[in-house]
Amino acid sequence: MKKMINVKKSSNKGILLSVILLFSVSLILVPSNGYAEEINVKSMGVEKTSIITFTNDGTKEIKTFRIWLSQDAKFESFKTEKGWVGEKNSQGVIVFSSSESIKENQSVKFGIKTDKPNPVINWKGLDKTNSVVGTGVISTTKIQKVDQNPNIEPSKNVIDNDGEIFSKSEFRIIPDKPNAGSTIRVVGENFGASQLFEFYIDSNKIGNFETDNNGKFITTMKIPNNISEDRIEFKVKNNQGEEKIVSLRLGDSQNRIEKIDDVKITINGIGKVVHRGDNLELFGTASPGSAVIIEIKDPQQNIINSRTEKVDGTGNWKLDKTINIPFDAPFGKYTIITSDGKNQNLKYWTIETDKTILLTPAEIMFDPGSIIKFNGTATPNQLIELVLENNLGKEITSDIISVGESGFVEFEYQTTENDDLEGTWTLIATQNKVKEFIYVGYGEMPSIPVNIEFDKTNYKSSENAIISLLGKPSEVLKIMIINPSGAIIGEDIEIKLQEDGRATYTLELGGYGSGIYTAVAQKGNAQSSEKFSVGLQLGSGPIEAQTTQLEYEQGERILLIGSTNPNVLLNAALVDPNGVEIKKIEIPSNSDGTFKVEEFKIPNNAISGTWKINVNSGSNLDKSEFEVILTQEEGIIIDVGDTIEIPGFGESIKFGITTSQKTSVTIQILDKNDSQVGESLSCTPTTDFKCEILWTFPKDIVPGTYVISVNDSKITVEKTFEIE
Numbered sequence: 001m002k003k004m005i006n007v008k009k010s011s012n013k014g015i016l017l018s019v020i021l022l023f024s025v026s027l028i029l030v031p032s033n034g035y036a037e038e039i040n041v042k043s044m045g046v047e048k049t050s051i052i053t054f055t056n057d058g059t060k061e062i063k064t065f066r067i068w069l070s071q072d073a074k075f076e077s078f079k080t081e082k083g084w085v086g087e088k089n090s091q092g093v094i095v096f097s098s099s100e101s102i103k104e105n106q107s108v109k110f111g112i113k114t115d116k117p118n119p120v121i122n123w124k125g126l127d128k129t130n131s132v133v134g135t136g137v138i139s140t141t142k143i144q145k146v147d148q149n150p151n152i153e154p155s156k157n158v159i160d161n162d163g164e165i166f167s168k169s170e171f172r173i174i175p176d177k178p179n180a181g182s183t184i185r186v187v188g189e190n191f192g193a194s195q196l197f198e199f200y201i202d203s204n205k206i207g208n209f210e211t212d213n214n215g216k217f218i219t220t221m222k223i224p225n226n227i228s229e230d231r232i233e234f235k236v237k238n239n240q241g242e243e244k245i246v247s248l249r250l251g252d253s254q255n256r257i258e259k260i261d262d263v264k265i266t267i268n269g270i271g272k273v274v275h276r277g278d279n280l281e282l283f284g285t286a287s288p289g290s291a292v293i294i295e296i297k298d299p300q301q302n303i304i305n306s307r308t309e310k311v312d313g314t315g316n317w318k319l320d321k322t323i324n325i326p327f328d329a330p331f332g333k334y335t336i337i338t339s340d341g342k343n344q345n346l347k348y349w350t351i352e353t354d355k356t357i358l359l360t361p362a363e364i365m366f367d368p369g370s371i372i373k374f375n376g377t378a379t380p381n382q383l384i385e386l387v388l389e390n391n392l393g394k395e396i397t398s399d400i401i402s403v404g405e406s407g408f409v410e411f412e413y414q415t416t417e418n419d420d421l422e423g424t425w426t427l428i429a430t431q432n433k434v435k436e437f438i439y440v441g442y443g444e445m446p447s448i449p450v451n452i453e454f455d456k457t458n459y460k461s462s463e464n465a466i467i468s469l470l471g472k473p474s475e476v477l478k479i480m481i482i483n484p485s486g487a488i489i490g491e492d493i494e495i496k497l498q499e500d501g502r503a504t505y506t507l508e509l510g511g512y513g514s515g516i517y518t519a520v521a522q523k524g525n526a527q528s529s530e531k532f533s534v535g536l537q538l539g540s541g542p543i544e545a546q547t548t549q550l551e552y553e554q555g556e557r558i559l560l561i562g563s564t565n566p567n568v569l570l571n572a573a574l575v576d577p578n579g580v581e582i583k584k585i586e587i588p589s590n591s592d593g594t595f596k597v598e599e600f601k602i603p604n605n606a607i608s609g610t611w612k613i614n615v616n617s618g619s620n621l622d623k624s625e626f627e628v629i630l631t632q633e634e635g636i637i638i639d640v641g642d643t644i645e646i647p648g649f650g651e652s653i654k655f656g657i658t659t660s661q662k663t664s665v666t667i668q669i670l671d672k673n674d675s676q677v678g679e680s681l682s683c684t685p686t687t688d689f690k691c692e693i694l695w696t697f698p699k700d701i702v703p704g705t706y707v708i709s710v711n712d713s714k715i716t717v718e719k720t721f722e723i724e
Helices: none
Strands: 006-007 017-021 023-026 039-046 049-055 062-069 073-081 085-087 095-103 108-112 120-126 133-140 169-172 183-189 196-201 202-208 215-220 232-238 243-249 266-268 282-287 291-297 305-309 317-318 332-337 344-351 358-363 371-377 384-387 395-402 407-412 422-433 432-443 451-454 464-470 476-482 488-496 502-508 516-522 526-534 544-547 551-553 560-563 570-573 581-588 592-597 607-619 620-629 634-644 650-659 663-668 681-683 690-696 705-713 718-723
Touching: 039 120, 039 133, 039 358, 049 062, 049 120, 062 108, 073 085, 073 095, 085 108, 095 108, 108 681, 133 526, 169 232, 169 243, 183 232, 202 215, 232 371, 266 332, 266 344, 305 317, 358 422, 358 432, 371 432, 451 526, 464 476, 476 502, 488 502, 488 607, 544 607, 544 620, 560 607, 581 592, 634 705, 634 718, 650 663, 663 690, 681 690
Parallel strands: 551 620
Antiparallel strands: 006 017, 023 039, 039 049, 049 108, 062 095, 062 120, 073 108, 085 095, 120 133, 169 183, 183 215, 196 202, 196 232, 232 243, 266 282, 282 317, 291 305, 291 332, 332 344, 358 371, 371 407, 384 395, 384 422, 422 432, 451 464, 464 502, 476 488, 476 516, 516 526, 544 560, 560 592, 570 581, 570 607, 607 620, 634 650, 650 690, 663 681, 663 705, 705 718
């Protein structure tokens, strides 16, 4: 049926339409959510002008419509029905709203004019609470403008569409043995994007369809009942005469799929929460003999993965290849849509981190002589060890710090331009039994080295060791195992890393004798090694352990040596004067009964007093005690005293300050946001370069971690303290 529409020019950049023949097309594309049945959308267009009709087919009342253009097209003008108001925001989205909502079976029309013909239009319908009722995509068909003389019969071929067909364009018919009078599903890909094509059976045109913005399509056609040939040709054609052909032999009536649209679509194999590095094995159900499209959208609603899969004769489908969650996938809410072109299934899932330590460098690459900085979060109210190694695996600096209530962690190192080696440096963060590696470039862009970790330190010979590997995605690593005598066991083990650069390997330990082994992972010239032990037992013999010094300063490395029975598993713990266990490790004794520990270090903010290292195995225990003295950090030492209650004033805390000069010092108390708490204080050191000051808590102070900052006009020294 022909329809004549005359639209007058609006006084406000309205839409100019003379007497134009418009071709009405109802477009049902794969929508971007699960509410396609709620809103029916029709578009009529000519040249750069389109009229869009939204019909509410659901029960929810619709109050707002939002439309925006894809690619590089822009709106020039728009027009609304009476009672509706349109406004284009700074993001280029036109928002249509009305005081009266659209109820069930009611419609509303909007006219738009764009700077380019036939744009791809995105739309979204919202209810009174601004909740999404429906969303999707409209691609208006190009319609040739006809002569304004109503007595002239318009051309029958009014479609003006290039309809690109390429050498790699292909389509298939489902089922592959259809019969006369049956409904078939036509699935294609690699055609021109967002373009109109015609579908033929032999020389008879059956219908039109349109591709999506990826050049794919799924459509339903019906084979005429009067076809008598055993073999027929199905054709996809454009208006240039180009075509793709599929020739099939007709089957019997049992292949008919008249009720294909009534079958429910399901998808399984994905939970509500997934993690980076996970592999999703997706499967589900749909109409037998049909095909499904699976699309995954990121938190910004960008399509990041699209798969097409055929449904078998029993209504089941399964992806041939798993979908890997990349190691760098953004955290947030994702959408997965499974559709056969008409029916669809919508699910949401969230990518969350399974890490308790999240640290990142301030820069990907630091220049020589600059300060390398890391910050992030870890488990609150627990100690964390941070070790910075250069490209040769040599420790540059390290520290053990207490993570505050907020969980925030900050770590930095001042490089020396002429001394530090350029390359990829690694920050190794360890908290409890969790260890993370963070890479940064020093003087050059970083590359991911090879790392190897074991799930335990010591194993029984009847157990299996789980080896975790980290390196460049998809590269192949070689692992060799060296026994306690230094010989290589068996042949090298080859392991291919996954797309996220990780892999695990199960090492069977049957036949391994008691002793200390070494695993070496190699890739080219890069390698990493890790020791593990098999069959070590808690010893029954005496233990002797002693540090090589009786006195240490803050930040100084400790060397502990000792002896016990051969091949014994020992536990060593560094303990401060308050009895707090700073670090604990497992160590084995050698075949001669000796052992050496170099992993302990005095924290940079350690308190002074008597420290100790406890070494035990079974019921046997020995301890080595030593003194820790405070280093005079750049001329100022801060001692944080206990909290005391002063009648009439409230709670206060005493600070002791030691300087290298008799100059007056200024004191500030800062909160976790580096904002000053209360007023600044000052004190003048005595002849022995010491002063004390009492700071009273403000009445509205919040418990947490605070910083005292002391400045003597030359340097500033800070120290953290807790208010409970």
